[in-house]
Amino acid sequence: MSPAEQEWGRALRKVPGASASVFPELNHPNWAAIVTHSALGLRELFEQFQRGVAADVIKDLPTDKPIEPVLTAAYKAGETVLQLSNTASVKQGDLLEVRVPVVAPESRSPKFSLLEELGQTNDLLDASTGEPPTVTANDLVGEDAKFKQLEIDLNSPCDPQPGVTLPWQKEVDAISQKLQEIRSYKTCLLEVEAVLNNRQVQIAPTYFNIPSGVEIARAKTEREIPAATFLHHVGLDWQVLVEGQSISYRDYKKKIVLQQQGMDLDADGEVTIDGVRLKNTMPSSAYEIFLKGLEAELAAVEVEVPQCDRVVRLDKAKLELQARYRAQVRSLVNELFGQRGLIKDGASGRSLVERPVELLAAAIARVQEKGHEPSFANNSALLHSAAFGYIKEQTSRGWSEHTCESHYRDAVNLARRFVMQLREQLQWRSWR
Structure with a gap:
């Protein structure tokens, strides 16, 4: 990785310690100046962060999520092969997480009825005849009514009256619904022993x-992030703006100490005294000892950078x-259209194009050479394109590639120069 990428990582990493108290505190491990391209769209995110808005724009952007494999054939207990839609994202040793729906048979106890119970029993026999007694519904209506009343009395404390809400009823309903969801699925982990082909894995x-x-997903394993220990900034130097001039922070620090x-x-x-270079006034060995002592002093001393109102x-x-x-280039080109009779149909015509x-x-040929x-x-469009194309041809740099x-x-x-040559060619053609 390049030093710049390492510097980014250290600036964004969680480093224990207090935050920077002075801006800019150039030696603080939790502070860094980062320059990015405007096309990344980070300005709005930073502004929201400064206003205290909890925004995570990058996380919410659509990403190409890998397609999870799907079980294409039912698996029966005891088998060792899973039939998947694809095994591209699966490898040996992976733990596959499977959520299996559970269909529990609904069991409901029959309601107690004394009439049915007595009708099915053989314990009540007539002692004289040895035959079971004849029992009718009219004879048992009173007893059955008593049991019904008892059933109502037992259930009444748990069943609220219509329109009456018990305390914590919403919480109870939410817990019941969540428990129902949990019980309706069973999460299982399967370890992949081998990938047989692009459709089968062995488990x-x-x-x-x-x-x-x-749908089968790879199991998410929680990995503890080790605490980061800041060492130092890696090989990057700071540029500070002092009295309108950009200077290296290391050189500025050395300058102040000297x-x-x-x-x-x-x-x-070079180190000077009254305009005379120090290395010219002392032996080279002594000068080297002086420089080593200066470096040791610079490592121990802190120099505060004066604040500047301007933002670079x-x-x-x-x-x-x-x-x-x-x-300025466009103005030179537009002057050609202002000269009487030089380009008769003006900027909007097509005489120069045709x-x-x-x-x-030559400008048209350059376009054709690029395919x-x-x-x-x-x-107008032809002249402006030709002018900037001529500049690029002569300098071997695009307009945005010039550095100073x-x-x-x-x-x-x-x-x-291009406009003067073009004027001569246009005048010669008009004379002819």
Whole structure:
């Protein structure tokens, strides 16, 4: 990994300790300056975080979730092979989690009836005749009524009256519903002993049946994250803005320490005293000992960076620089349309597209060499494309690839040369 990626990881990792108390505290392990591209869309997320909004935009983005295998054939207890829809995401040693629906037969005790009980018993025999007595419903109506009344009395404390809600009834119903969901499924873990092919895996036989169509997922194992120990920032240096100039924090720190001792740093980073380089005034061995002592002192001392009201936005400054010089190039091109009789049908016409001069024909050829079909809407589109294409051809850099202001000044001069040559070709054609 590159040092920058390591720095990101250490900045985002959970490091024990207090947060930074001073901004910027450049040596604090929980603080880092990170520059990202605007296309990542992190600005809105950071602004929500600063307002205290619990946002997790990245987590909510749609991701390509791997398709979980599905049991294509029912599994019977004791078998050693599972038939799956695919085994691409399964390997030997994986634990497969299966949620098997449980269909419990509904058992309900019959309601007690004294009439039925006495009708089925043979204990009541007539002593004189040896025949069972004849019992009618009219004879037992009174006894059966007593048992019914007893049944009502026993059930009444548990059955509330209609419209009456018992305390904690909602909680009881929620618990009952959750228990019903838990009991309706049985979660089982199956260990994969071998992947036979793209449809079959071998498992240790189990004692229950699994119906087809059940989705099988890899079991999630909780892994404890070890506590991170911060060592140091890895090879990256900070750039701080002091008195309008960007300077390395290491050089700034060295400069401050030397100034406290009556010394300074020159433009080449050499230690000086009254403008004279120190290494020219002492033996090389003594100078090396001095530098080692200076490094030890820099490692022990802390230097506070002065606060600056300005915010450095290199991306914004680069875009403003590009826009300013792009406008100059466009202005040079638009001056051609303002000259009377040079381009008779003006910027909206198509005379230059249909009958291009040498420079414009070269611009059209450049487009064709890239494998694109030239489709310029009018003279203006062709001229602007030709001007910027000429700059890219001469500098071997695209418009956004120029790195400093001198590059853009050179690009404008190239555009001026292109416009002058194009004017000569247009004037020569009009004279003919």
